[in-house]
Amino acid sequence: MYRYSRWGWQLKRRHSERKLLLGFPFCYSTPTPPENEKLASPGPPPIRVSITEMAGRGVFATRRIGSGDLIHTAKPLVSHPSLSSIHSVCYFCLRKLKPVTSSEDCNVRFCSQECEEQSKVFVAVERKADWSAYDDYCRTRGLKYPLLVKRLACMVVSGVASADCLDILQPASLSSEMISEMGEGFSLLQSAFMKAKARDECMAFLTEQWYINVLARFRINSFRIELAGGSYEDLHSLAAASVETEAAVGNAVYMLPSFYNHDCDPNVHIIWIDNVNARLKALREIEAGEELRICYIDASMDHDARQTILFQGFGFRCSCLRCSSGD
Numbered sequence: 001m002y003r004y005s006r007w008g009w010q011l012k013r014r015h016s017e018r019k020l021l022l023g024f025p026f027c028y029s030t031p032t033p034p035e036n037e038k039l040a041s042p043g044p045p046p047i048r049v050s051i052t053e054m055a056g057r058g059v060f061a062t063r064r065i066g067s068g069d070l071i072h073t074a075k076p077l078v079s080h081p082s083l084s085s086i087h088s089v090c091y092f093c094l095r096k097l098k099p100v101t102s103s104e105d106c107n108v109r110f111c112s113q114e115c116e117e118q119s120k121v122f123v124a125v126e127r128k129a130d131w132s133a134y135d136d137y138c139r140t141r142g143l144k145y146p147l148l149v150k151r152l153a154c155m156v157v158s159g160v161a162s163a164d165c166l167d168i169l170q171p172a173s174l175s176s177e178m179i180s181e182m183g184e185g186f187s188l189l190q191s192a193f194m195k196a197k198a199r200d201e202c203m204a205f206l207t208e209q210w211y212i213n214v215l216a217r218f219r220i221n222s223f224r225i226e227l228a229g230g231s232y233e234d235l236h237s238l239a240a241a242s243v244e245t246e247a248a249v250g251n252a253v254y255m256l257p258s259f260y261n262h263d264c265d266p267n268v269h270i271i272w273i274d275n276v277n278a279r280l281k282a283l284r285e286i287e288a289g290e291e292l293r294i295c296y297i298d299a300s301m302d303h304d305a306r307q308t309i310l311f312q313g314f315g316f317r318c319s320c321l322r323c324s325s326g327d
C-alpha cells in the first residue's frame, strides 16, 4: 500500500526506539527554502521522534511551528522510477527530462553529472545483470516495491548501503499468502545476480528472509512520488497523466518521514517540487509538543472508504478526530 503523495493528505524495534529517543542522527537536510517559503528553523528541524499512546512511534514538534513553514526536507534512502517513467525521468533523482527520440530511448538517463556520479557504483552493479525477467514480473503484476528491492540489493552489493539499513522502520504484517507470493520475485532477483556471476561474499545477505523483511518495510513506508513543479507543459501533462494512467514518476522510502503517523485531517503535508527530495510543510499552526501527522491516503474519500483502505493497507483503524466525528 502506498502512501498517497500529494494534495496535503496524503524493528530491531526496541533497540531502534531507544536510539531514536536518544537522538539518532537522521538523514535530514537543513533546507534551502525557495523564495516566499518560510523555514521553520535555521538549524536542525524542530521535531523529535517519541512514542505515542496509540500509534507506536511518532513525530512531535519541539516548538511552535507556523502555518506554511517548511519543517524539514528529506533525501530518500532508496528510490526508483516507475517502469512507465523509466525513460522520461532521471534514473537517480526522478526529475523529469526532455523527451528524446529513437536510439536513446532504451537507455536510462540522468539529469546531471552529479546524479550520474552519485549512482554510478550501484548502477554499475545493476548493469552487469539481465533484469528483463524481473522487470517483466513487476510489469505484468503491476508491482512497484520489488523495483525498490532490486535497487537496494544493487546498493548493498556495491557497498553504498548496508543490508540492514531499513530494519529500524516498522514492517507491515504479512499473511502467509503474501509471503508465498513473494517467493517468485526473490527467485528472479537471486537468479539475475547468479547469472551475472556476482561474488558469493557480496551476496550473503540475499536470502528469502531478507527479501521478505525489506518488502514488508517498503509496503508501509514507501511514498508514491508525484512532482508538483516543473514547467507549464509539465503541469499539463501531469494533469493528463493523472486522468489517463499513472501520475507517479516513481517511489521512494525516507528515514524521518517514515515516522510520521497518519491523520485524515493532517497538520503536515509532504510534497515533491521537481525531484525525489521531499519537503515536509506545516498546514496550520502547530504548538510545541503536538504530534505532527500526514495523511497517507486520499482525504477526499468518505469515512468508510478511508477506514477500509487504512486497515487493509496499513493495518490500523483510524481514530482521528475527523473519523471519530463520523465525517
Ligand SMILES: C[S@@+](CC[C@H](N)C(=O)[O-])C[C@H]1O[C@@H](n2cnc3c(N)ncnc32)[C@H](O)[C@@H]1O
Residues within 6 Å of the ligand: 054, 055, 056, 057, 058, 169, 170, 220, 221, 258, 259, 260, 261, 262, 263, 314, 315, 316, 317, 318, 319, 320
Ligand atoms: C509509516 S509507519 C508510522 C510510524 C510508526 N508509528 C512507527 O512506529 O514506526 C505507519 C504505521 O504506523 C501506525 N500508525 C500510523 N498512523 C496511525 C494512526 N493514526 N493510528 C494508529 N496507528 C497508526 C500503523 O501501524 C501504520 O502501519
